Amino acid sequence: MALRLGDFAPDFTADSSAGQINLYEYLGDSWGILFSHPADYTPVCTTELGAASKLKGEFDKRNVKMLALSVDGAESHRSWIKDINETQNTSVDFPIIADEDKKVSELYDMIHPNSSESFTVRSVFIIGNDKKVKLIITYPASTGRNFVELLRVIDSLQLTANYSVATPADWKNGEDVVVSPAIKTEDIPSKFPKGFKEIKPYLRMTPQPDLK
């Protein structure tokens, strides 16, 4: 059965551009982002890996380990990384899984046969530090992903893991958040000392609680 939010991320050991990797050992106590690419030496994937690589410092700040995947081999990945570094002006500093036997792709349902029989689609899995799947998104091969958006989602996931809040449409780190519907309005002042605004009984906003 396909993976769903809240499931444990399946562990695996696989070859990669940086040698053999075990997912759970690689993640340790960190969060993780696992994202698949259709194939090496393809134009959109090259730009995506460049974009992801340039944001590695931002993923690091959020304690998120990065892990890419395609169904090509490790030697191919290592040569392709040289092209990515050259053309995207970066230095890819996270492993790309070499999923030649498609073991990981199948475990994570990254091959959608009605889209492509043999290549992975652009899947993204965000894995919490409890090893559970927090986010799944799937893009087609023809559309490159927005890694800044993925950082935004991680900010929301990490905030809402620690506070009884949710983040509204287009929210960005630093903006007001929604008080969880599970919190009674009379309990808000003690839980959210920065104050709150009741727009409707079901729509209560409060300043982002983890900021000074």
Ligand code: BEZ
């Ligand atoms: C690409 O990464 O450029 C790509 C890969 C597969 C199909 C279409 C585009």
